[in-house]
Amino acid sequence: MGATPLHALLTLGLPRQTPVAWLDGFLDGFRAAAREHAVAIVGGDLSASLERFASVTALGRVPAEGPLRRGGGSPGDELWVSGTLGAAAAGLSLVLRGYRRDRDGKVTAPRGRRVSPVRRDEIARLLRHLLDPRPMVDLGRMLAEGGIASAAIDLSDGLARDLHRLCRASGTGASVERDSLPVDSGLATLPGLPSDPLELSLFGGEDYGLLFAVPPQRVGAMGKVAARFAVRRIGRLDATSTIVLAGGAGFPRCRTGASTTSPGTPGDVPGFGSRGIRRSPGNSWETRPPISPLPAGDGWFERFKAQFLEMLGRHDEPEKVAASFAIGVAIAFTPLLGFHWIIAFFVAILLKLNKLDVFLGTLVVNPLTLGPVSAVALPLGRLIVRARQEAVTRMPWGDLFRPSLWAQAGPMVRTIGIHWAIGMFALSVLFGALTYLTLVRVLRSRRARAAVIPPDFAD
Numbered sequence: 001m002g003a004t005p006l007h008a009l010l011t012l013g014l015p016r017q018t019p020v021a022w023l024d025g026f027l028d029g030f031r032a033a034a035r036e037h038a039v040a041i042v043g044g045d046l047s048a049s050l051e052r053f054a055s056v057t058a059l060g061r062v063p064a065e066g067p068l069r070r071g072g073g074s075p076g077d078e079l080w081v082s083g084t085l086g087a088a089a090a091g092l093s094l095v096l097r098g099y100r101r102d103r104d105g106k107v108t109a110p111r112g113r114r115v116s117p118v119r120r121d122e123i124a125r126l127l128r129h130l131l132d133p134r135p136m137v138d139l140g141r142m143l144a145e146g147g148i149a150s151a152a153i154d155l156s157d158g159l160a161r162d163l164h165r166l167c168r169a170s171g172t173g174a175s176v177e178r179d180s181l182p183v184d185s186g187l188a189t190l191p192g193l194p195s196d197p198l199e200l201s202l203f204g205g206e207d208y209g210l211l212f213a214v215p216p217q218r219v220g221a222m223g224k225v226a227a228r229f230a231v232r233r234i235g236r237l238d239a240t241s242t243i244v245l246a247g248g249a250g251f252p253r254c255r256t257g258a259s260t261t262s263p264g265t266p267g268d269v270p271g272f273g274s275r276g277i278r279r280s281p282g283n284s285w286e287t288r289p290p291i292s293p294l295p296a297g298d299g300w301f302e303r304f305k306a307q308f309l310e311m312l313g314r315h316d317e318p319e320k321v322a323a324s325f326a327i328g329v330a331i332a333f334t335p336l337l338g339f340h341w342i343i344a345f346f347v348a349i350l351l352k353l354n355k356l357d358v359f360l361g362t363l364v365v366n367p368l369t370l371g372p373v374s375a376v377a378l379p380l381g382r383l384i385v386r387a388r389q390e391a392v393t394r395m396p397w398g399d400l401f402r403p404s405l406w407a408q409a410g411p412m413v414r415t416i417g418i419h420w421a422i423g424m425f426a427l428s429v430l431f432g433a434l435t436y437l438t439l440v441r442v443l444r445s446r447r448a449r450a451a452v453i454p455p456d457f458a459d
Contacts, residue, residue: 089204328361
């Protein structure tokens with residue numbers, strides 16, 4: 001933190017069906033952001049990918065005083081934050097509800113509804129916070145060059161989580177004054193947001209303001225900082241191992257001691273929790289790993305759906321997914337009844353296919369569909385071998401269990417069985433090929449649509 005950006009390297013991975021217009025819009029926005037901070041784009045890489053991704057490496061020059069790190073804070077340092085909190089999370093909520101903002105800043109409501117003039121400007125501002133965030137480069141440089149701050153971190157993951165990281169790196173705790181938090185005014189004025197303003201401001205993320213600690217002897221210099229930037233004091237670092245949100249009815253706590261556990265385990269829980277604050281015996285507060293500050297995708301069904309799609313191979317190439325399911329369908333139509341799953345298992349291993357897709361394909365022919373399928377397979381088999389239909393004048397029900405009947409009907413039954421097997425093999429080839437061609441086309445089409453970002457996101 002606190003460096004002067006000079007150069008940038010851009011790596012892009014794009015699906016082959018990505019529209020050129022989208023790429024032009026993305027690069028226009030990237031170049032505009034680089035020009036704003038006098039950054040030269042000096043190289044990078046472009047490659048084909050199933051999913052769209054971008055990776056940026058920034059190079060710069062740190063001041064003589066050295067960079068600002070997370071771990072420089074000490075007990076007694078004041079905590080300050082720039083900008084407001086929760087605006088980007090509110091903007092994301094609006095996008096998920098169908099609101100859009102085009103390049104000119106015009107707002108459109110979901111399903112063509114009219115946006116009232118009173119709310120239009122506020123919605124546009126919240127969408128801009130999400131779609132066009134402003135990095136606080138100048139503020140970071142001022143804090144570093146003037147030796148004003150002892151520690152700093154950008155608020156990309158929300159105040160709760162990033163404060164926890166700063167405290168853990170500095171070996172301190174913190175006390176945050178709830179009434180001092182700069183909660184964005186739009187969170188209280190816009191109805192229908194999924195969480196209360198305090199929750200969005202603590203856990204929303206993507207605000208990209210700076211959270212920094214100022215030693216007591218440098219607090220006087222904050223007047224010069226406040227003259228240029230919107231900053232506010234929100235609390236203080238202390239010598240405890242907990243983070244406390246003071247104010248209101250009670251206060252949640254969280255331990256901040258150093259931990260080698262992985263993210264999401266109790267040692268890395270952000271201070272305050274996220275809808276996961278739960279009361280424990282003794283009226284103290286504990287936290288469990290947060291899910292998401294927004295409701296989308298945090299239910300058991302959504303998690304099951306995401307995991308199931310992963311098992312189906314949603315990130316695999318369309319040809320591989322289609323081939324796996326089509327081979328399962330082809331196996332299902334073979335006359336080897338009772339051995340379909342065994343055959344599918346070995347074929348999937350031999351050809352390195354998605355086993356679940358192959359197994360699901362074999363379910364196409366089942367006890368409910370075997371009758372209609374056989375009714376098609378038998379005449380198809382006769383047609384292929386150009387055989388005539390065997391005539392059955394009457395069904396001798398009374399003689400069904402006499403060996404003489406089966407000895408007499410045996411040749412006809414064998415012939416029917418051969419014709420049925422030939423028809424099933426023909427259906428196997430036919431439906432296997434149709435399944436592959438159809439599924440490849442559908443998957444390519446869906447992924448091509450998923451690769452296109454609406455024009456209002458390109459700015």
